Amino acid sequence: MSSKDAYFEFLIRLGDNSLILGQRLGEWCGHAHQLESDIALTNVALDLIGQCRLLLTEAASVEGKGRSEDDLAFFRTEKEFRNNLLVEQPNENFAFTIVRQYFFDVFQFHLYSSMRSSKVKFLSEFAAKALKEVTYHRKLSGDWVVRLGDGTEMSHSKMVDAVNTLWPFTAELFEKTAADDVLIADGSIPDLTEINQNWKAEITSLLAEATLTIPDTMGYAASGSRQGHHTEYLGFILAEMQCIPRSMPDAKW
Amino acid sequence: MNNSNPADQGPLWEVFIQAKSGIPHKHAGSLHAPDAEMALTSARDVYTRRGEGNSIWVVPSHLIVASTEQDAESFFDPADDKVYRHPTFYEVPDGVKYL
Numbered sequence: 004m005s006s007k008d009a010y011f012e013f014l015i016r017l018g019d020n021s022l023i024l025g026q027r028l029g030e031w032c033g034h035a036h037q038l039e040s041d042i043a044l045t046n047v048a049l050d051l052i053g054q055c056r057l058l059l060t061e062a063a064s065v066e067g068k069g070r071s072e073d074d075l076a077f078f079r080t081e082k083e084f085r086n087n088l089l090v091e092q093p094n095e096n097f098a099f100t101i102v103r104q105y106f107f108d109v110f111q112f113h114l115y116s117s118m119r120s121s122k123v124k125f126l127s128e129f130a131a132k133a134l135k136e137v138t139y140h141r142k143l144s145g146d147w148v149v150r151l152g153d154g155t156e157m158s159h160s161k162m163v164d165a166v167n168t169l170w171p172f173t174a175e176l177f178e179k180t181a182a183d184d185v186l187i188a189d190g191s192i193p194d195l196t197e198i199n200q201n202w203k204a205e206i207t208s209l210l211a212e213a214t215l216t217i218p219d220t221m222g223y224a225a226s227g228s229r230q231g232h233h234t235e236y237l238g239f240i241l242a243e244m245q246c247i248p249r250s251m252p253d254a255k256w
Numbered sequence: 257m258n259n260s261n262p263a264d265q266g267p268l269w270e271v272f273i274q275a276k277s278g279i280p281h282k283h284a285g286s287l288h289a290p291d292a293e294m295a296l297t298s299a300r301d302v303y304t305r306r307g308e309g310n311s312i313w314v315v316p317s318h319l320i321v322a323s324t325e326q327d328a329e330s331f332f333d334p335a336d337d338k339v340y341r342h343p344t345f346y347e348v349p350d351g352v353k354y355l
Contacts, residue, residue, distance in 0.1 A: 037265045039287050039298040046301050143297055150290055 006189060009182035010123070011065050012085065013192060015075070016229075018058030019086035022076055023237070024107060025051035026244050030094055040097070043143060047104070050136040054129075061125050077248035081238050082231035089172040091237045098151055098161035102169050105144035106206065110176050111137045113201040117193035126191065145209055152213025159214065166210070167218045174224035177202075266290040268317040271299040273309045279354050281313050289314075 028048035035041035059072040090107060094100045115137055118130035151158040177199040179187075186192040210217060227233065247254065265288035272281035284303045289295035295314040303309065323331055335341060 037288060039265075039289065039302055042305070043298065043301040046305060139300075143301075146294055146297060150294070 004181045004185055006185050006191075007065060009185040010191065011062055012180070012182040013186055014058050014062035014065065016085040016087075018055050018062055018075070019084050020090050020107070021051040021055035021058065023084070023086040023240060024090035024104075025049070025055060026240055027090065027094060028100070028104075031100065036097060044100070047140050047143070050140065054133050054136070057129055057132075061129075073248065077245045078252075081233055081241055084231065084233065084237060084241070085228060086237075087172070087176050088225050088228050088234050089169065089176065091234060091240060092169060092172060093236055095165070096161060098158065099165040099169070101144055101147045101151065102162065102165035104140070105148050105209075106169060106173050107176075108137060108141035108144050109202050109205050110173075110198070112141045113198045113205075114193065114195075117198065121192060122190045148209060148215075149213045152210070152215045162213070162215055166215050170218050171220050171223055172225045175226050175228060178226065178229055180229050266294075269295040269299070269314045270317050270320060271295075271303055272313040272315070273299075273303055274311040274313075275308060276310055281311065284308075286317060 025048045028044050028051070031041060031044045032048075033041065035044060055076070056072055059075045063070045063072055063075055087107075089103060092099075092103055112134070115130040115134040118126050119134065121127045121130065148162070152162045153159070177195040179195050183192065183195060187194050207217065225234075267288070267290075268286055269289055269292075270286050271284045273284045274281045284299075287295065287298050287302055289298050292314060296312060299312045299314050300309070304312065
């Protein structure tokens with residue numbers, strides 16, 4: 004695999020994660036249980052969309068086929084998306100949304116922390132900028148995990164459900180492909196295996212503080228997004244997100 | 257399932273934002289949060305989204321001691337008719353901000 008193809012794949016993966024999770028969080032707008040959370044989740048969504056724009060713009064320019072960030076976001080099909088299965092999982096309730104967010108925030112936090120020393124200028128600058136946002140996201144979701152996990156009987160049981168359901172989707176965050184091998188070897192990106200160790204240590208300790216435990220999945224882990232195989236939810240997200248640009252491709256804001 | 261009782265949103269907090277270092281914190285509004293740390297987080301999200309803030313204070317609303325309407329006459333009226341109390345007799349030098 005050429006390093007250009009590898010770099011494109013990596014950018015699309017990060018960009019799609021931010022795009023799809025941003026879209027998911029946007030669904031809470033006007034629907035959260037209190038104004039404070041409504042605004043907080045929407046803020047996070049907007050940060051993620053901002054990250055996605057930088058990443059997909061860089062991806063489009065690396066690709067060099069004249070596509071724009073919007074072309075990548077709105078005119079690719081489900082099988083061309085490389086976001087992790089975790090971020091396309093439905094919001095369900097506030098506990099699910101918070102657990103999904105926390106797993107993802109800690110992942111982004113450690114990935115971007117390491118990526119600041121990438122030898123690729125775009126990646127190191129992007130990571131330094133995005134890390135400020137992600138540090139806040141991780142605090143917000145982590146604070147909620149502790150308060151809901153170690154909260155009332157009802158909040159605890161919803162959190163247990165959320166952790167048990169979402170845990171099998173987390174291993175996939177750290178799956179490596181041929182693209183990773185190329186980019187790790189030339190110092191462009193951190194090794195996801197190391198990110199995984201930091202992630203696991205942090206998650207384990209915070210879940211314990213929240214009186215929650217990591218479920219035993221007996222070796223099962225969901226997988227597929229690296230090849231474009233998604234859960235049934237992504238198609239619906241794309242249908243909603245892409246419907247306007249696809250029906251009116253030349254529409255301008 | 258829906259948490260429709262506003263009392264369940266946690267206690268009320270008053271939020272004070274400092275726009276720039278060196279100038280006073282100003283009351284921005286209030287919000288609900290379960291504890292002080294979450295109140296700070298929410299204040300950041302609700303009141304400083306467009307770069308309004310440099311520092312935030314949150315104070316439990318019940319700790320604010322307020323004057324009452326009955327006090328208004330004795331507290332504030334006596335200052336109204338003493339022009340010499342108001343610092344309006346000198347020019348403000350150019351370049352002085354936030355006065």
